[in-house]
Amino acid sequence: xxxxxxxxxxxxxxxxxxxxxxxxxxxxxxxxxVLLAPSVSALEKLLSVCETELRWMDMVINTKKSSCLRVGPxxxxxxxxxxxxxxxxxxxxxxxxxxxxxxxxxxxxxxxFRHSKQAVYRSFNTIFGKVDRIDSEEVVLELFKKKCLPVLxxxxxxxxxxxxxxxxxxxxxxxxxxxx
Numbered sequence: 001x002x003x004x005x006x007x008x009x010x011x012x013x014x015x016x017x018x019x020x021x022x023x024x025x026x027x028x029x030x031x032x033x034v035l036l037a038p039s040v041s042a043l044e045k046l047l048s049v050c051e052t053e054l055r056w057m058d059m060v061i062n063t064k065k066s067s068c069l070r071v072g073p074x075x076x077x078x079x080x081x082x083x084x085x086x087x088x089x090x091x092x093x094x095x096x097x098x099x100x101x102x103x104x105x106x107x108x109x110x111x112x113f114r115h116s117k118q119a120v121y122r123s124f125n126t127i128f129g130k131v132d133r134i135d136s137e138e139v140v141l142e143l144f145k146k147k148c149l150p151v152l153x154x155x156x157x158x159x160x161x162x163x164x165x166x167x168x169x170x171x172x173x174x175x176x177x178x179x180x
Contacts, residue, residue, distance in 0.1 A: 003028070010035075015046045026050070033061075033135040034098055040079050043068070051085045063088040069096045069105050101155035111159030116152050125149045 008025055010016065016025020017036040025046060027034040035050060037043035051061060061084060068082055081089035094105045095112055102112040122166050127143045 001055070003057065003059070005057075006033075006050055009049055009053045010046060013046065013049045015042050015049065026153055032099060040082070041052065044082055047084060047090075048081060055085070060086070063090060066090050067093040067096055069093050069103060071103075071105060071107075071109055073107060075105050075107060099155070101158050109160060111155075113152075113159075120148050120152045123151050 007028060010026045011023045013025075015037060016023065017025065017038060025036050027036070033050065035043060035046050037046050047061075054060060062110075063084060063086075068078075068079075069090065070079070079092055081091050082091055096103050102115055104110050104112045124144060127147060128140065131140055131143070
């Protein structure tokens with residue numbers, strides 16, 4: 001099913017984040033949606049536009065898998081949970097996962113690599129448990145490069161590696177869709 005009309009409705013609403021007149025209010029991959037807005041009230045309106053269009057397509061947002069996250073100078077300020085069309089609440093989180101990348105709530109856009117590091121340790125321990133000490137260091141290093149490095153490097157192009165990155169949008173919401 002194509003949900004391009006949802007993107008069109010969101011762009012037409014004029015809500016959300018823009019950089020040089022380019023709409024960045026919605027990021028979409030398959031059934032995963034990220035809504036970006038400069039304020040809580042704009043996010044609520046953007047969510048309403050998104051849900052109205054999805055409802056027209058017999059789709060709903062899965063509120064159990066959806067949450068909100070603040071990025072920007074006011075990220076520590078507590079907000080009331082956002083209420084969707086069906087009166088369900090979207091809770092605020094300190095960390096969200098989008099397409100395998102963990103984005104953290106902070107003053108500037110940042111990612112957490114804690115989960116990636118854990119996955120690399122698991123991968124390496126699995127490899128090392130099978131090869132033990134019989135294989136050469138070159139074999140172990142080659143297996144590490146082929147099996148563990150991709151796990152560690154997945155999604156790093158979306159994450160800043162410096163101390164700070166400026167982001168004009170201060171709110172982020174993820175929503176996972178499910179068919180009615």
